[in-house]
Amino acid sequence: MAGATEIRMLYIDDDPGLARLVQRQLGRRGYAVETAASGVEGLERIRAGGIDVVALDHYMPGQDGLQTLEAIRALPAPPPVVYVTGTQESRVAVAALKAGAADYVVKEVQGDFIELLTSAINAALEQVKMRRAHEAAEAEIRAARDRFEALAAERAMLLREMNHRVGNSLQIIMSLLHLQAGATDNEEVQTALSNARGRVAAVAQVHRRLYTSEQVGSVSVDQYLGALLDDLQISAQHGDVGITIDTDIAPLEIDPDRAVALGVVVTELVINASKYAYPGSKGPVRVTLAVDGPQARLSVEDDGIGLGGETAAKGNGLGNRIVTAMASKLGASLAFLPKDKGTSVRMEFPLQPQDGRSAH
Numbered sequence: 001m002a003g004a005t006e007i008r009m010l011y012i013d014d015d016p017g018l019a020r021l022v023q024r025q026l027g028r029r030g031y032a033v034e035t036a037a038s039g040v041e042g043l044e045r046i047r048a049g050g051i052d053v054v055a056l057d058h059y060m061p062g063q064d065g066l067q068t069l070e071a072i073r074a075l076p077a078p079p080p081v082v083y084v085t086g087t088q089e090s091r092v093a094v095a096a097l098k099a100g101a102a103d104y105v106v107k108e109v110q111g112d113f114i115e116l117l118t119s120a121i122n123a124a125l126e127q128v129k130m131r132r133a134h135e136a137a138e139a140e141i142r143a144a145r146d147r148f149e150a151l152a153a154e155r156a157m158l159l160r161e162m163n164h165r166v167g168n169s170l171q172i173i174m175s176l177l178h179l180q181a182g183a184t185d186n187e188e189v190q191t192a193l194s195n196a197r198g199r200v201a202a203v204a205q206v207h208r209r210l211y212t213s214e215q216v217g218s219v220s221v222d223q224y225l226g227a228l229l230d231d232l233q234i235s236a237q238h239g240d241v242g243i244t245i246d247t248d249i250a251p252l253e254i255d256p257d258r259a260v261a262l263g264v265v266v267t268e269l270v271i272n273a274s275k276y277a278y279p280g281s282k283g284p285v286r287v288t289l290a291v292d293g294p295q296a297r298l299s300v301e302d303d304g305i306g307l308g309g310e311t312a313a314k315g316n317g318l319g320n321r322i323v324t325a326m327a328s329k330l331g332a333s334l335a336f337l338p339k340d341k342g343t344s345v346r347m348e349f350p351l352q353p354q355d356g357r358s359a360h
Contacts, residue, residue: 006030006032007030007031007032007052007053007125008031008032008034008050008051008052008053009026009031009032009033009034009051009052009053009054009055009121010033010034010035010036010042010045010046010051010053010054010055010079011023011033011034011035011036011054011055012035012036012037012038012039012041012042012054012055012056012057012060012065012068013035013037013055013057013060013084014037014038014057014059014060014061015057016037018107019035019037020035021114022035022055022114022117023035025114026114026117026118026121029118031121034051037060038060038061038062038063039056039060039062039063039064039065039067039068039071040062040063042054042056042068042072043068043071043072046072046075046078046079047075051079052079052125053079053080053081053082053121053124053125054072054079054080054081054082055081055082055084055105055117055121056068056069056072056081056082056083056084056101057084057107058083058084058085058086058089058092058096059086065083065084065092065096066092066095066096066099069081069083069096069099069100069101070099073099073100079128080102080124080125080127080128081100081101081102081124082101082102082103082104082105082117082120082121082124083096083097083101083103083104083105084104084105084107084117085104085105085106085107086106086107093106102120102123102124102127102128103120103123103124104120105117105120163208167204167208170200170201170203170204171204173200174197174200174201174204177193177194177196177197177200178193178197180193181193181194181197191275194235195271195319197235198231198232198235198267198271199264199267199268199322201228201231201232201267202228202260202263202264202266202267203260203263203264205224205227205228205231205263208227217255217256218253218254218255218256219253219254219255219256219259220251220252220253221249221250221251221252221253221254221259221262221289222249222250222251222252222289224259224263225247225249225262225263225266225287225289226247226249228263228266228267229245229247229266229270229287232245232267232270232271232274233245242274242278242282243270243273243274243277243278243282243283243284243285243302244282244283244284244285245270245284245285245286245287246284246285246286246287247286247287247288248286248287248288248289248290249287249288249289250289250290250291250296252289252291252296252351254351257329258329258330258353261326261327261329261330262298262326262330262349264322264323264326265298265323265326265327265330265347266287266298266300268319268320268322268323268326269300269323269345270285270287270300271319272319273285273300273302273304273343276304276305277302277303277304277305277342277343278302278304278305279305283302283303283304284302284303285300285301285302286299286300286301286302287299287300291351294350294351294352295348295349295350295351296348296349296350296351297346297347297348298346298347298348298349299344299345299346299347300344300345301339301342301343301344301345302342302343303341303342304341304342304343305342306339306341306342306343327347327349330347330349331349331350331353332347332348332349333347333348333349334346334347335347
């Protein structure tokens with residue numbers, strides 16, 4: 001028990017002799033005991049504050065113990081109440097417990113009443129202490145969760161701002177590449193700069209998606225590739241020469257780094273088809289992405305002239321090396337499939353990095 005006079009107890013009973021006995025006996029045990037002769041008087045003292053625990057007798061004039069208990073429990077932050085009953089009043093004791101009493105004690109002056117009352121008071125105070133500790137722990141957990149959520153929201157906002165700035169910088173680079181391509185009459189330089197612009201666009205689209213999305217840790221592939229292919233479609237149209245892009249992209253969420261690798265592969269394969277599939281004419285390029293269990297399958301097909309002599313030689317340059325590198329980053333298998341007419345490239349990759357391979 002705490003030190004002397006530290007715990008203030010109020011004993012409410014209209015029996016002055018018993019009240020003095022309780023005051024004297026519990027005072028010896030370190031309690032500062034005050035008394036009240038009625039429920040109304042006791043309530044006034046409790047409202048004044050400073051009472052840690054109450055012992056409440058059932059029979060009192062005017063307002064009995066149960067009525068007084070109800071009024072005590074209605075107070076803000078009420079002290080615990082130990083109910084005092086007669087020897088044959090088990091029904092009253094049960095009613096008091098249901099009404100919110102911490103415990104009850106049978107009043108027998110010649111028996112162990114003081115010992116039992118002391119024990120019940122100590123137990124009631126311990127319950128209050130444990131409840132308050134529990135409430136404090138829950139409050140700390142809530143506060144910690146709120147701090148974590150605030151930090152997570154701030155981090156997400158900072159990441160979106162960073163992706164916005166990176167996306168803006170990449171847009172500037174794309175504009176510069178476009179201006180540089182328009183400033184030269186060299187067809188090879190124009191083609192190289194246009195291809196570089198497409199590769200930058202694949203990265204820029206990811207950052208644009210991350211900036212406009214609440215999910216900064218993943219990219220919606222169908223939306224990302226759809227927007228990327230729309231950009232490629234515009235740049236691949238040259239009157240009656242070029243390609244038309246048909247898409248069938250399954251809904252899929254992957255991390256940003258793997259999305260960039262996938263976007264670069266698609267960009268390179270579409271650029272390659274736009275350059276070589278339909279020389280001097282126009283035709284379709286089909287881009288599909290399907291999900292099969294833990295694997296995803298990308299397919300890029302055209303109905304052009306296929307991989308023959310000169311085209312094959314041209315296709316072994318930078319674009320082919322980039323596709324191979326990005327496929328390795330994805331942990332993917334890459335295959336050029338036999339086709340009666342045109343070219344078909346298929347890439348299968350796991351939805352999650354495997355064997356310690358990271359997109360970072």
